[in-house]
């Protein structure tokens with residue numbers, strides 16, 4: 001169920017006599033869908049049990065009269081003041097034992113049974129009222145689950161839920177003690193009721209406790225959503241359920257959060273005022289979109305696409321003319337079937353007064369409206385042709401939430417970051433215009449020629465077997481330093497030398513290592529010299545051959561990268577974490593060995609992205625630079641939007657029928 005373009009709208013922020021003007025302007029712009037009500041709990045239920053849906057009925061009616069369908073958000077992210085006043089125990093408790101106050105949003109504990117019962121009441125009432133309304137096409141659960149909940153919650157309900165979760169995972173307290181190694185520092189527990197949540201302590205908690213806490217927290221939020229999904233599924237008819245994800249947000253295992261949804265949605269803000277610099281590179285933007293496509297291996301929606309300058313207390317720069325369109329085109333190029341812009345009109349009240357919408361504060365259409373209207377007119381007719389299509393990537397980068405959590409707990413090197421490492425690998429493919437998917441470590445890898453799995457630190461059930469089977473069947477696998485180090489309980493493995501269960505596959509042993517604090521190791525490969533960073537494994541070859549070695553310095557002559565034939569495939573090891581130059585040279589080598597193809601060369605700042613549809617391939621050329629560029633994709637391609645010239649921040653789309661591409665027989 002796709003609508004190409006839509007907008008996030010808050011009719012409750014504006015006088016009702018303005019709604020018709022808004023609906024008309026939306027329709028004139030070519031929008032087809034509107035997300036509503038995800039923070040409107042107090043307007044929908046001004047006092048406990050007293051529901052008022054009349055205003056929302058009228059808003060939905062005004063929009064429907066202009067051909068606009070509605071997506072309703074469940075309002076659980078903004079529990080009203082009357083609810084908190086009646087039940088202050090709903091407020092969350094942080095790791096320093098402080099109760100966080102009412103205000104802002106997300107001021108709730110997601111395990112609290114009272115809060116959950118009130119959420120169930122409002123969701124049930126909404127679903128009963130709108131579940132068969134054909135003007136409502138779907139639902140968004142909550143809003144950006146995990147947002148603002150990072151350090152929360154340590155209340156007595158969360159503690160009890162954590163203890164119950166541990167009992168389910170470990171069985172009995174003796175097993176937990178063994179799994180975690182609580183003999184260390186006299187932390188042995190007699191019963192689950194003694195196990196703490198990781199409150200502020202004098203020194204660091206056990207890494208095993210911390211990893212299970214992060215798993216618990218993820219499962220808690222997945223369960224919080226599931227309760228809402230169950231209520232909605234039982235009461236709705238022909239309406240989808242989705243949720244708006246936040247790219248590489250780390251609190252929840254997004255593969256689990258995505259599983260029960262019909263499709264995922266994502267909030268794409270290329271310029272976030274809170275970041276320094278407040279700007280994300282095209283490669284980083286692409287990585288978030290490709291992660292979204294990977295969560296269900298399915299096309300997705302953008303539920304919030306940046307539509308103006310961003311800001312709360314401070315602001316980021318105003319997107320240059322063309323940039324809002326370019327970023328929306330990038331979202332579509334990477335697999336978005338519907339793009340909903342955030343928000344319709346810049347709000348005059350509240351925390352987000354400077355998080356601008358399509359319309360300025362005064363509501364008069366201006367530059368942003370005109371630019372986006374032009375884009376919708378050009379792109380919407382094309383979109384059904386590649387609906388559902390993804391890139392057809394031959395390359396995958398493994399992204400595992402549990403591995404990331406383990407590195408958040410013990411980063412090793414202060415600059416080593418799991419997500420950044422995965423994004424760096426993805427960026428190397430992106431720079432070469434090679435489509436690269438992300439995959440979970442539980443995914444079927446058989447569709448890929450080349451898989452890079454950075455930092456497979458924990459030996460999680462089934463993963464080494466899956467990776468070995470992939471190579472055995474002819475796949476090319478790249479593993480990196482800090483692989484095969486720990487068990488799933490986050491304790492060090494002892495059965496084999498490092499890299500633990502991967503030694504035989506890789507044909508190496510690692511008997512020593514060096515955390516590269518304050519140094520890098522030069523490595524020459526493919527005519528270039530890059531640097532190994534953060535970590536260096538001292539590799540002993542046991543059947544593998546060295547692809548490159550450390551240059552002058554402490555690790556001179558030691559293998560920096562190795563390659564090993566295993567079954568019908570090839571397993572490569574990077575004994576360090578490469579900088580951009582070294583990464584590029586190693587990726588070039590892997591791409592050549594695995595015979596992976598690129599979408600072609602492009603001018604500086606021009607990103608090439610493919611959607612492989614049934615009728616043929618659509619190629620997007622996206623000019624992220626402020627200069628005019630050109631892109632001519634070669635024989636068989638014809639332009640379906642734009643032409644060879646790419647103005648600053650411009651985009652063009654080309655099409656090649658499948659008989660010509662010869663890829664789909």
Ligand code: GLA
Nearest residue numbers: 183184185186202203204205
């Ligand atoms: C101190 C403590 C030891 C150990 C080491 C290493 O010396 O006395 O128990 O913690 O530091 O951290």
Ligand code: GLA
Nearest residue numbers: 143144244267304342352355
């Ligand atoms: C997120 C939220 C929105 C809004 C925007 C801008 O994406 O989902 O409700 O707060 O950020 O801050």
